[in-house]
Amino acid sequence: MAFSSADDGAGFESVESTDLVGLVEAQLTRAIVEGRLAPGSRIVEADIARRMGVSRAPVREAARRLERQGVLVAKPRHGFAVRTISVQEIDDLFEVRISLELTSVELACRKADDAGLARLRALVDAMVRDAPTQPQHVRIATDLAFHTLICELSGNAHLHRIFSNTQTEMQMIIALIDAVYDDPETMANTHYPIVSAIESRNADASRQAMREHLDDAWQRVRALFVQQHGSVSPTGSPSTPTLMQGPAR
Numbered sequence: 001m002a003f004s005s006a007d008d009g010a011g012f013e014s015v016e017s018t019d020l021v022g023l024v025e026a027q028l029t030r031a032i033v034e035g036r037l038a039p040g041s042r043i044v045e046a047d048i049a050r051r052m053g054v055s056r057a058p059v060r061e062a063a064r065r066l067e068r069q070g071v072l073v074a075k076p077r078h079g080f081a082v083r084t085i086s087v088q089e090i091d092d093l094f095e096v097r098i099s100l101e102l103t104s105v106e107l108a109c110r111k112a113d114d115a116g117l118a119r120l121r122a123l124v125d126a127m128v129r130d131a132p133t134q135p136q137h138v139r140i141a142t143d144l145a146f147h148t149l150i151c152e153l154s155g156n157a158h159l160h161r162i163f164s165n166t167q168t169e170m171q172m173i174i175a176l177i178d179a180v181y182d183d184p185e186t187m188a189n190t191h192y193p194i195v196s197a198i199e200s201r202n203a204d205a206s207r208q209a210m211r212e213h214l215d216d217a218w219q220r221v222r223a224l225f226v227q228q229h230g231s232v233s234p235t236g237s238p239s240t241p242t243l244m245q246g247p248a249r
Helices: 020-033 045-052 056-068 087-111 114-130 136-153 157-164 167-180 184-189 192-199 203-229
Strands: 072-075 079-082
Touching (some): 020 136, 056 079, 087 136, 114 192, 136 157, 136 192, 192 203
Antiparallel strands (some): 072 079
16 A cells, blocks of 8 residues: 555654654554554655655654564565564464563562552553543553553563563554454453452462453454454464463462
8 A cells, every 4th residue: 555645644743853753653653553554555755754844864764663673664675664464473472472471470479569569550440441532542552551561560671671672563463452342441441350460469360360361362353353354274264373371380
C-alpha cells in the first residue's frame, strides 16, 4: 500500500521540538499501532516530513530506529515499509515474552516493595476505570506500562532493558489483543489476578496468573490473525501454538 501525499489518512501532526527524531518516531509508532499505516505500507519520507513540518533527516533516523526495533523493514531502492507479521512471528514473540514475564513476575514477588505494589494496583484500577472512555492507543500504552512496571519491580535492570527493547513490537500485538475484546473493561480486569498474586508474594501463583493471562492473549491474537489472513500447517489444517511450559516447581 503506497503512502502518497494525496493520502492524509495517517493524520500526522506538525512537530516542533529539539527532540525531533523521538517525536517523529512516536508519531510513526502510533500510526502503525493504530493501523493507520497498515503492514506493507511504504514510509515515504518526503510526504511524512512535509506533513510534520520537519526535514527528511529526522524522519529517516526515526525509520532507522523502528527498523532496529523490528517494526519497519528496509526495501532496497524503495526506503522503508511497515513490517508484515506472520503467525510464526506472533508465536516467536509470545514465546520470548512469556519467558521474560514469568521471570519478572517471580522476581517481583521477592523484590518489590510495598510502594511499588501500590503503584501496580493503582495502575490496574485506573485501567479498569478509564477503559470505557480511553482511545485505543492510550489503552495499549497503559497495558504495556503495567507489564513494564512488573519488569521494573523485578529489580533486574538487564531484564527490564531487554523487555523495553521489544515494546514497539508488543504494542502492535497488544493492538490485536485489544481488538479481540468487545468490552475494553473486561480486558483491563484480566490484570487483577496478577496483581493479587504478586501482593501475596506467592511466586507460583504469580507465574500461573501471568501464564494464563498471556496464553489467553496469545490464542486470541492467533485466532484473530488466522481469521483475517489465513494460515495453515503443512498438513492443511490451522496450526495451533505449542504453549511454553515453565520449569517444574
